[in-house]
Amino acid sequence: MHIATELNAQLSQLQQQNLLRTRRVFQPGAQLISFAGNDYLGLSQHPLVLKAYAQGVQQWGAGSGASPAVIGFQPPHAYLCRQLAEWLGRDDALLFSSGFAANHCTMRSLAPMYMQVVIDKLSHASLLDGMTDATNSWKRFRHNNVQHAQQLLSAEGPNLLVSESVFSMDGDQAPLAALADVAVQKQADLWIDDAHGLGVVGAEGCSAAGQLTQRQLPIITATFGKGLGVMGAAIVGSSDLMAYLHTQGREYIYSTAFCGAQAAAVSAAIRLAQGYEGQCLRARLADNIDDFRTLCKQNNIALAPSEHAIQIVPVGSDQAALMIGNLLAEQGIVVGVIRPPTVAKGSARLRITLSAQHSQAEIKLLIQALIHAGTS
Numbered sequence: 163m164h165i166a167t168e169l170n171a172q173l174s175q176l177q178q179q180n181l182l183r184t185r186r187v188f189q190p191g192a193q194l195i196s197f198a199g200n201d202y203l204g205l206s207q208h209p210l211v212l213k214a215y216a217q218g219v220q221q222w223g224a225g226s227g228a229s230p231a232v233i234g235f236q237p238p239h240a241y242l243c244r245q246l247a248e249w250l251g252r253d254d255a256l257l258f259s260s261g262f263a264a265n266h267c268t269m270r271s272l273a274p275m276y277m278q279v280v281i282d283k284l285s286h287a288s289l290l291d292g293m294t295d296a297t298n299s300w301k302r303f304r305h306n307n308v309q310h311a312q313q314l315l316s317a318e319g320p321n322l323l324v325s326e327s328v329f330s331m332d333g334d335q336a337p338l339a340a341l342a343d344v345a346v347q348k349q350a351d352l353w354i355d356d357a358h359g360l361g362v363v364g365a366e367g368c369s370a371a372g373q374l375t376q377r378q379l380p381i382i383t384a385t386f387g388k389g390l391g392v393m394g395a396a397i398v399g400s401s402d403l404m405a406y407l408h409t410q411g412r413e414y415i416y417s418t419a420f421c422g423a424q425a426a427a428v429s430a431a432i433r434l435a436q437g438y439e440g441q442c443l444r445a446r447l448a449d450n451i452d453d454f455r456t457l458c459k460q461n462n463i464a465l466a467p468s469e470h471a472i473q474i475v476p477v478g479s480d481q482a483a484l485m486i487g488n489l490l491a492e493q494g495i496v497v498g499v500i501r502p503p504t505v506a507k508g509s510a511r512l513r514i515t516l517s518a519q520h521s522q523a524e525i526k527l528l529i530q531a532l533i534h535a536g537t538s
Contacts, residue, residue, distance in 0.1 A: 179480070180480040180481045180484055180501065181480065181501055181502060181503075193494055194491075194494050194495075194496055195494060195495055195496065195520075195524050195527065195528070196496045197495060197496065197497045197514045197515055197516065197520075197528055198496045198497050198498045198513070198514075198515060199515060199517070200358070200387065200388040200389075200515060201388070201391045201517060201519075202358075202361070202362045202388060202389050202447060202471045202515070202516070202517055202518065203361060203362065203389055203390075203391065203434075203435065203440065203443040203444070203447065203517070203518050203519075204391065204443065204517050204518050204519035205361075205389075205390055205391030205392070205431045205434060205435070205443075206391035206392065207391075207519075208391070208430075208431070208434060210430050210433075210434060211391060211392065211427050211430045211431050211434070212427075213430070214423075214426045214427045214429065214430035215392075215423050215424070215426065215427035215430075216423075217423075217426065218238060218421070218422055218423025218424070218425070218426035218427065219421075219423040221422070221423075222236055222238060222421060222422030222423055222426075223421065223422070223423075224421060224423070225418070225421050226239075226418060226419040226420065226421050226422060227418070228418060228419070229414075229415060229416065229417060229418060229419060230257065230408075230414065230419040231408065231414070231415050234418060234419030235419060236419075236422040236425070237422070238422040238423070238425035238426045238429065239257055239419065239422060239425045241425070241429060242255075242257065242396075242425045242426075242428055242429050242432075243255040243256070243257065243396070245429055245432055246384060246396055246398055246432070247398065249366070249368065249371075249432060249436060250368060250371035250372075250382065250384065250398050251368075251371055251372075251375065251376065252371065252376050252382070252398045252399055252400070253376065253399065253400045253401040253404070254398075254399070254400070254401050254403075254404040255384070255396040255397065255398045255399075255404065256396060256397050256404045256407050256408060256411075256414065257394060257395075257396050257419065257420070257425070258394065258395045258396065258397070258413065258414060258417075259394055259395075259413075259417055259418075259419075259420050260387075260393075260394065260395055261286075261288065261355070261357050261383060261385040261387070261395040262286075262287075262288040263288075263395070263413040263414075263417065264288075264383055264385075264395040264396065264397050264413075265286060265288035265289045265292055265355060265383055266288045266289075266291055266292040266295075266413060267292070267407065267411040267412060267413035267414055268292070268353075268381070268383075268397050268407060268411065269288075269289055269291075269292025269293050269295075269296060269324075270292045270295055270296045270411075270412065271296075271406065271407055271410050271411050271412075272296075272322065272381075273292070273293055273296035273297040273300070273322065274296055274297055275320070275322075276297075276299070276320050276321055276322040276351075277299060277316045277318055277319055277320055277321060278299050278300065278301065278314070278315065278316040278319075278321045278322070279293050279297060279299065279300040279301075279321070279322045279324065280300070280301050280302075280303055280311055280314045280315050280321060280322070280323050280324070280350070281293060281300065281301075281302055281303070281323075281324040281325070282302070282303060282305055282306065282311075282324065282325040282326065282329075282336070283302045283303065283304060283305050284305045284326075284329050284331070284332065285302075285324060285325060285326055285355065286326065286330070286355055286357070289324060289355060293324075301314040305329075306325075306334065306336055306337060308337055308340040308341060308344055311323060311341070311344060312344045312347070312348065315344070315348040315350055317348075319348070319349050319350070320349065320350070320351070321345075321348055321349070321350035321351070322350065322351050322353060323341060323344065323345050323348075323350040323351065323352050323353070324352075324353045324354075324355075325341055325352075325353075325354055325355070326354065326355040326356075326357065326358070327354050327355070327356045327357075327358065327359035327360075327363065327369055327370045328356075328357075328358035328359045328362075328363065328470050328472065329358075330357065330358050330472065331472075331474075331500060331504060331505055331511075331513065332466060332468070332472070332474060333466065333467075333468030333469075333470045333471075333472030333473055333474055334466070334467060334468055334470075335359075335363075335469070335470065336354070338354065338370055338373050338374060338379075339373065339374075341354075342374050342378040342379060345378070346378070351380050351381065352374075352378065352379050352380065352381070353379075353380075353381035353382075353383075354370045354374075354379055354381070354382055354383070355383040355385075356369050356370045356371070356382050356383055356384055356385070357383060357385035357388055357395075358385075358388050358389070358470065358472065359389070360384050360385060360388065360389050360390065361388070361389025361390045361431070361432075361435040361440070362388070362389040362444065362447070362470070362471065363470075366435065366436045366440070366441075367389060367435040367436065367440055367444065370382060371398070376399065376400065380399050380400060380403070381397065381398075381399050381403065382397070382398045382399060383395060383396075383397060383398075384396045384397075384398050386428045386431070389435065390428060390431040390432065390435060391431055392424060392427045392428045392431055393420070393424060394420050394424060394425075394428065443518040444518070446518040447471055447516065447517065447518040450471075450516045450517070450518065450520050450522075450525060451469065451470070451471060451473070451516055453522060453525055454473060454514075454516055454525050454528070454529075455473070457525065457526070457529045458529065458532075461529060461532075461533055463475065463529070463532055463533070463537050464476060464537075466511075471515050471516045471517065472513065472514075472515055473513075473514040473515070473516065474511050474512070474513060474514070475511060475512040475514065475532070475537055476509070476511050477510050477511050477512060477537075478508055478509065478510060479508075479510060480501045480502070480510045482510070483499050483500070483501060483510035483511065483512065484499055484501075486499075486512060486535045486536065486537060487499035487512065489531075489534070489535040489536075490512075490531050490532070490535055493527075493531040493534060493535075494527075494531075495527065495528055495531040497512050497513065497514050498512065498513030498514070498515070499512060499513075500512070500513045512537070514528070
């Protein structure tokens with residue numbers, strides 16, 4: 163068969179380039195400490211989130227049974243939409259099975275309405291794929307360069323300006339206020355993918371929505387699998403936007419809704435993030451970030467600038483990054499080893515993600531493992 167021959171050739175090439183990815187089963191508690199996940203507050207294991215999930219399964223079953231446009235939109239989903247809208251100060255929300263689906267669907271649905279889409283160069287693949295699938299009228303601005311974004315926005319309009327709150331492969335944050343100012347000046351609509359900020363950044367974990375009003379920021383991607391520790395996502399904004407996506411969004415219409423139990427678990431995570439416990443978890447996470455960066459500096463371990471839980475150790479070589487990742491794993495430490503095409507060629511890195519649940523002892527073990535692996 164042609165496909166077998168072609169696949170074998172492609173896989174061999176990827177192997178030679180140190181770019182072949184393999185599936186790895188991670189068994190929590192198996193003498194491994196993970197610094198590779200996105201569960202920044204540790205809510206995936208919180209008793210109240212687990213209880214909400216378990217009770218939801220008993221009440222609503224293991225699946226929703228249909229698309230949300232048919233019978234898959236159940237009371238827990240409706241409650242979650244209202245909760246999100248109230249928490250983030252918006253009209254309404256629409257739920258999706260993943261952040262990728264939410265971004266791709268919304269971009270494909272909205273991009274043709276604009277004269278120009280202007281997007282940060284390092285924006286997520288889901289945004290870029292949705293954009294290129296929907297329109298030829300797009301440009302990418304240099305990462306976090308507001309002046310360049312302003313230059314690329316069409317004078318004729320209308321424009322859609324797109325960025326992220328926190329960039330997942332770098333850990334740096336977008337200049338949201340400056341982007342909002344440019345959007346107003348150029349009569350552009352601003353869209354922020356808040357995947358890695360929601361629950362983690364700002365008062366009550368509101369992140370971008372806490373900094374900008376719905377008028378300033380009409381479109382937000384709210385992802386549930388990072389700071390909230392569960393799974394799924396939502397687009398949050400105006401009632402008209404939700405009505406349009408509900409009617410025209412292909413991934414929304416033609417996908418089975420995630421189960422009501424999952425919606426109940428997300429709602430429990432939001433209540434925690436909003437409340438006193440969420441405040442304490444964010445403070446503990448901030449302490450862990452500060453401790454980690456201080457210890458890295460003391461031990462000459464180079465880091466990229468970041469105040470977020472995402473911490474980057476630049477390596478450069480794909481082969482060297484893989485080797486360091488394997489050495490860390492031998493010491494019981496799991497980190498993200500990031501290579502092209504996720505990042506640019508020659509910029510392989512270790513992606514270390516901290517959690518509020520990491521202890522000081524675990525962070526010190528990570529530092530010692532990094533030193534042993536030759537990163538200092």
